[in-house]
Amino acid sequence: MKSLAELEKIRQEALERMSPRSDKERMRVVVGMATCGIAAGARPVMQAFLDELKKRNINDVKVAMTGCIGVCKLEPIVEVVDSDGTKVTYVKMTPDKAARVVAEHIVNGRVVADYTIGAAEI
Amino acid sequence: MQVFRAHVLVCGGTGCTSSNSGAIIQEFERRIKENCLDNEVKVVQTGCFGLCARGPIVVIYPEGAMYTMVKVEDVKEIVEEHLVKGRIVKRLLISTEEEDKDLARSHENIDFFKKQFRIALRNCGIIDPENIDEYIAYDGYKALGKVLTEMTPDEVIDVVTRSGLRGRGGAGFPTGRKWAFARASVADQKYVCCNADEGDPGAFMDRSVLEGDPHSILEAMAIAGYAIGANQGYIYVRAEYPIAVRRLQIAINQAREYGLLGKNIFGTGFDFDIELRLGAGAFVCGEETALMTSIEGKRGEPRTRPPFPAVKGLFGKPTILNNVETYANIPVIILKGPEWFASIGTERSKGTKVFAVGGKINNTGLVEVPMGTTLREVVYDIGGGIPNGKKFKAAQTGGPSGGCIPAQHLDTPIEYDTLTQLGSMMGSGGLIVMDEDTCMVDIAKFFLEFTVDESCGKCPPCRIGTRRMLEILEKITSGKGEEGDIEKLEILAKNIKAAALCGLGQTAPNPVLSTLRYFRDEYEAHVKDKRCPAGVCKAMLRYVVQADLCKSCGICARNCPVNCISGQKGVPYEIDQDKCIKCGTCKEKCPFKAILLQA
Numbered sequence: 001m002k003s004l005a006e007l008e009k010i011r012q013e014a015l016e017r018m019s020p021r022s023d024k025e026r027m028r029v030v031v032g033m034a035t036c037g038i039a040a041g042a043r044p045v046m047q048a049f050l051d052e053l054k055k056r057n058i059n060d061v062k063v064a065m066t067g068c069i070g071v072c073k074l075e076p077i078v079e080v081v082d083s084d085g086t087k088v089t090y091v092k093m094t095p096d097k098a099a100r101v102v103a104e105h106i107v108n109g110r111v112v113a114d115y116t117i118g119a120a121e122i
Numbered sequence: 123m124q125v126f127r128a129h130v131l132v133c134g135g136t137g138c139t140s141s142n143s144g145a146i147i148q149e150f151e152r153r154i155k156e157n158c159l160d161n162e163v164k165v166v167q168t169g170c171f172g173l174c175a176r177g178p179i180v181v182i183y184p185e186g187a188m189y190t191m192v193k194v195e196d197v198k199e200i201v202e203e204h205l206v207k208g209r210i211v212k213r214l215l216i217s218t219e220e221e222d223k224d225l226a227r228s229h230e231n232i233d234f235f236k237k238q239f240r241i242a243l244r245n246c247g248i249i250d251p252e253n254i255d256e257y258i259a260y261d262g263y264k265a266l267g268k269v270l271t272e273m274t275p276d277e278v279i280d281v282v283t284r285s286g287l288r289g290r291g292g293a294g295f296p297t298g299r300k301w302a303f304a305r306a307s308v309a310d311q312k313y314v315c316c317n318a319d320e321g322d323p324g325a326f327m328d329r330s331v332l333e334g335d336p337h338s339i340l341e342a343m344a345i346a347g348y349a350i351g352a353n354q355g356y357i358y359v360r361a362e363y364p365i366a367v368r369r370l371q372i373a374i375n376q377a378r379e380y381g382l383l384g385k386n387i388f389g390t391g392f393d394f395d396i397e398l399r400l401g402a403g404a405f406v407c408g409e410e411t412a413l414m415t416s417i418e419g420k421r422g423e424p425r426t427r428p429p430f431p432a433v434k435g436l437f438g439k440p441t442i443l444n445n446v447e448t449y450a451n452i453p454v455i456i457l458k459g460p461e462w463f464a465s466i467g468t469e470r471s472k473g474t475k476v477f478a479v480g481g482k483i484n485n486t487g488l489v490e491v492p493m494g495t496t497l498r499e500v501v502y503d504i505g506g507g508i509p510n511g512k513k514f515k516a517a518q519t520g521g522p523s524g525g526c527i528p529a530q531h532l533d534t535p536i537e538y539d540t541l542t543q544l545g546s547m548m549g550s551g552g553l554i555v556m557d558e559d560t561c562m563v564d565i566a567k568f569f570l571e572f573t574v575d576e577s578c579g580k581c582p583p584c585r586i587g588t589r590r591m592l593e594i595l596e597k598i599t600s601g602k603g604e605e606g607d608i609e610k611l612e613i614l615a616k617n618i619k620a621a622a623l624c625g626l627g628q629t630a631p632n633p634v635l636s637t638l639r640y641f642r643d644e645y646e647a648h649v650k651d652k653r654c655p656a657g658v659c660k661a662m663l664r665y666v667v668q669a670d671l672c673k674s675c676g677i678c679a680r681n682c683p684v685n686c687i688s689g690q691k692g693v694p695y696e697i698d699q700d701k702c703i704k705c706g707t708c709k710e711k712c713p714f715k716a717i718l719l720q721a
Contacts, residue, residue: 001382002388007267017125046127050127064184
């Protein structure tokens with residue numbers, strides 16, 4: 001290693017790889033992963049979130065899972081929670097919709113109203 | 123670059139490894155692959171989390187859920203419930219008082235962790251010690267970079283001095299002052315040594331740092347080398363720590379690969395390299411001059427000082443020797459500044475101290491607390507108190523060189539000077555808790571047996587004196603104590619302390635003096651009444667049949683291995699005390715609980 005800049009580069013890359021362990025969490029994406037969720041296709045949705053976040057180099061957003069949220073017929077359900085606890089519930093998610101949620105809500109802070117539970121017909 | 127969404131951290135310290143954490147790691151990897159999660163979940167082996175009593179420990183991020191006492195059979199459930207479905211496995215989760223709706227990071231709320239302030243142990247349990255990138259991620263080698271490019275050697279020594287850091291090996295000598303002496307010495311070669319011998323029985327603070335964060339030591343030694351003008355370092359590590367030895371060697375190799383050890387570090391022209399030297403099982407080689415003699419290839423024996431090692435040490439050259447935990451604090455002091463470090467702790471004892479808490483305590487393990495924390499807080503709030511509802515009797519600090527602190531001093535703040543005033547010492551950090559069932563004379567004998575065994579034999583006060591003290595203790599604990607024995611112990615102790623060549627001999631009498639100071643009545647009971655109040659010294663215990671409870675069934679007599687119980691129907695049985703070997707079988711077998719063990 002010939003310079004401090006090289007050390008810093010290694011540090012940044014390693015920090016990204018270790019991001020699940022850090023406290024820093026600007027937002028959290030919680031994917032319903034109970035039987036109803038998995039059956040409805042939640043795993044490809046989660047994978048799509050992971051891929052999109054990685055593509056955009058975002059590492060202060062954690063992806064976690066949860067159990068049955070209750071409205072099984074609207075699965076796959078994804079909740080986006082920000083650091084002060086405000087929660088937006090997206091329903092009937094697909095991998096394509098996941099990409100849009102990342103771009104608009106997570107990156108630009110604009111809730112995608114069409115996909116929320118409020119907009120869905122129950 | 124692959125980023126995983128979840129990390130499974132499994133403790134790979136010696137404690138958890140001996141409880142099969144290696145097999146747990148393999149099982150996780152197998153089950154994760156089976157569930158097609160191997161691109162999403164990473165398994166990481168880390169160092170010691172500290173809560174050794176509840177190991178093996180597994181922490182899963184991003185939730186931060188800490189699972190304790192995990193068995194290989196539990197892994198299937200953890201993978202299927204937590205990793206696939208996101209459902210935390212409550213039965214394995216470390217218990218919390220509160221009904222935490224969000225179980226994430228619940229372990230951070232437990233007193234055991236909440237009351238600690240981890241500086242030396244900052245990376246243990248968080249990073250993979252066999253991966254230099256993870257050390258770098260958390261500011262590793264940044265301090266070395268800062269020192270080599272922005273500071274002069276004198277500035278480094280000034281920072282260390284102003285931080286107030288004192289040696290963590292036991293004596294508490296100001297680290298900055300030691301480095302300054304070495305810097306001032308003029309020679310063509312100087313050395314930086316690390317004392318990783320950790321000989322105190324029950325101490326494993328240094329082991330955990332070496333196993334969990336080896337790079338912190340390498341970085342600190344390089345910084346020390348720059349400060350004093352040395353370019354070669356030696357880590358003297360005891361051979362009884364194979365995991366630590368392996369991780370240190372891996373760390374050295376990785377650091378060399380990255381050019382963080384070797385020639386021209388960071389292109390500044392500074393060279394520094396480190397080699398390992400293994401101990402061979404001698405406690406005395408933890409003493410600085412004996413350690414250096416051992417590195418030189420000779421039998422580990424101490425020598426007189428002056429000259430001090432900072433002037434003339436290893437191979438006759440100026441040398442500094444510091445303890446592992448002392449070094450672990452250095453990178454943080456450089457990055458966060460001496461004022462920050464000095465703001466923690468007390469007036470004359472700055473920073474934190476790592477303690478290996480063992481003995482009669484619920485939360486056996488490793489804790490790091492700010493200096494000035496009281497013994498009561500460590501034993502009760504962090505340690506979880508004494509098991510089985512027993513009463514606290516004393517806490518031994520400083521291992522075989524230290525003394526005990528009785529219940530009336532539980533509110534003493536832990537710092538170098540207060541402990542010395544009480545007749546003990548900080549020592550390297552071993553803290554053995556004792557309850558009402560401990561015999562203090564027996565404890566003194568235990569420690570003296572150790573020091574007699576480990577005496578190198580060079581000086582008569584230690585070689586002969588400690589042995590004489592041990593003989594008297596053996597007399598006393600076998601019921602043969604005589605009038606004048608206690609006074610003989612005191613005279614011997616005083617003379618050995620004054621005349622022994624090195625710290626081993628000079629401090630060997632401490633456990634005896636300390637227990638005499640606070641528990642003289644126990645010694646007197648042993649000598650005058652031939653009685654062991656705690657019920658430990660076997661020779662003075664008697665198994666006695668309670669006549670009113672005995673039903674003359676004869677089971678005890680039939681099971682006695684030396685046939686010393688006699689009796690017949692209608693008459694209570696009796697044990698012949700002269701023939702009794704005190705095995706306890708009769709008490710165990712009696713269906714009416716009629717046999718008692720009496721002091």
